[in-house]
Structures are given as structure tokens and as C-alpha cells.
Amino acid sequence: MMRLDKMLAHCGYGSRKEVKEYIRKGYVLVNGEVITDDDYKVDEKNDEVVIANQNVCYDEMIYIMLNKPDGYISATYDANDPIVLDLISGYEKRNLFPVGRLDKDTEGLLLITNDGKLAHNLLSPKKHIDKIYYLKFEGEFTKKAHELFENGVILDDGYMCMPAKFINLRNGEGKIIIKEGKYHQVKRMMEAVGCRVTYLKRIEFGPLKLDETLDFGEYRLLTLEEINDLKKCE
Ligand code: URA
Numbered sequence: 714m715m716r717l718d719k720m721l722a723h724c725g726y727g728s729r730k731e732v733k734e735y736i737r738k739g740y741v742l743v744n745g746e747v748i749t750d751d752d753y754k755v756d757e758k759n760d761e762v763v764i765a766n767q768n769v770c771y772d773e774m775i776y777i778m779l780n781k782p783d784g785y786i787s788a789t790y791d792a793n794d795p796i797v798l799d800l801i802s803g804y805e806k807r808n809l810f811p812v813g814r815l816d817k818d819t820e821g822l823l824l825i826t827n828d829g830k831l832a833h834n835l836l837s838p839k840k841h842i843d844k845i846y847y848l849k850f851e852g853e854f855t856k857k858a859h860e861l862f863e864n865g866v867i868l869d870d871g872y873m874c875m876p877a878k879f880i881n882l883r884n885g886e887g888k889i890i891i892k893e894g895k896y897h898q899v900k901r902m903m904e905a906v907g908c909r910v911t912y913l914k915r916i917e918f919g920p921l922k923l924d925e926t927l928d929f930g931e932y933r934l935l936t937l938e939e940i941n942d943l944k945k946c947e
Contacts, residue, residue: 717741718751720762724769725777725803725934740765768937775807776940777825778921782929787814787823797823800930812836813894821846821915822923824943825932835919835946841875841892842946845917846899849886852908854879866905868895874902888916919946 721732721741733751735741741748742763743755755762757771781787785797789810797811812824812832826832835842858879865873872895880888889899900910916923920942924933935943 714754715757716751717743717748717753717755717762720755720757720771721764721769722803724771725775726764726769728803735764770937774828774831775804775809775826776828776935776943777801777804777809777932778924778927778935778939779811779823779825779932780923780927780929781815781820781823781915783818783820786817787811797825801825801932815915816897816900816913819913819915820929821913822918822921823915824918824921824935831943835943836894838893840946842919843890843892843917844894844915844919845888845890847886847888847914847916848899848903848910849912850903850908850910851885852903854881854887854906854908858906858908861906862889862902866902868898868901868905874898877902919943 718729718732718736721727721735722729726732727735736751737749739747739749743753744761762769779797779800781797784795785800786794788796789798790796794817798809801809808827809825810827810832812826813836815821815823824835834840862877862879865876867873874895875892877892878890882888889902891898891902895901899913903910921935921939927933
């Protein structure tokens, strides 16, 4: 058993002070009943706790969707630049890390977690999880380039990519769907067909879609459904 405010803060719904306020305002239900008493004791594993219509899952594992802004490094430490974890507050001792990397200037969907097993599985080269990026580019994406992408484009170091798909949106804008995550992969694939990426944003990662209500630098916990969908990729 634990205090309701402690449980909510632990699960990332705000600081102790903030969650106490939510409880007092009547936003929190335990087993269907509004609880306004912040030192109410809950059985964190078995009681059904709901805050603002969201089921609270007491779990040692944390899963966060971040809309990564330009200028941040996808790492847990960097000597010179800000890191993506600098954008996340309230989980300081939870050993969070980003699942894979987006370049410093790439924006969009980045999963942050402390679930090493899930991360390992999602990043495994054997898994071939679709990643979809929106991009702006210079140059012309020709019919030949489409064919090369579909057959496996060859990068500057001789590596032959898995088949990928490119969708032209309008002049200089497109979407690319890839199944791998090699270093600078999209930029290098585009270079291999004579184009230069000027802007890159990840919009999907496997079953996860970037939540368009998140501004750059904002994040939210994944829903239970999103977590389950990700685990199905394992
Ligand atoms: N491909 C790139 O070139 N950069 C990224 O950040 C992600 C994919």
C-alpha cells in the first residue's frame, strides 16, 4: 500500500505538490470513487486508479514519447550540447535513455524509456521495424531514384540498404519509410540518389505515431495501448 499522491508522482503525473492539487480538485478516482484526500492509501498493484480519464499503471517501467526539437543530442550524456533527457523532468532517478538515435538536427518522435529489454528488441537489426520520416530536400527525386530505393540503395560506404519506400508529397517534400536505423541513414540514402536533406522529422516508429498535440520539446507518457502495441513488436 502507498499514498495516492506518492503513487501519482511516481508514475509521472506531476510533482508531489501538483498531484496533491489534482487530488483535492477531484480529478482522481480510485476503484470508481472520487478521492480528494491526498494521503489516501492505495494498493498500487491492484486498485484501479484513474486521473483525468487516464488509467494509472504503477509500473517500474516508464515509457515516454518526446517530440524532439532541433539542437538536442539523443544520448544520456554529452559534454557540449544539451541532451534529450534535459527536456524531461520528474524522472531523474529512473535511468531513462532514448531508444535509438535521431541526429542533433532531426526532430520528431523519440521513445524514452528505462525498459532495456524492450529497447534492445526494438533496435535489433532482425526486427525491421518501420520508421517513417517527413523530409524536405533539395534536388529531384526521379523515377530511377524510386527504383533504387525499392531495390536497395547503396550508401557511400558500400552498404546496401533494405528496400525502402519514398513518397513525393510536393516539390522538395516527401516521406520515407525505412526498416533500418544506420547512422545518418535517411540523409545518406538521399545523397546516394543525388538529393540533399534540409529538414528531417520522424513521424512514426513501428506502431507509434507522433502525437501532433505535442509541441517541440514536449512529451507525454505512452498509453497502455501504445505500450502493448510496442511490446507486440518484440
Ligand atoms: N536518418 C538520418 O539521416 N538521421 C536521423 O536522425 C534519422 C534517420
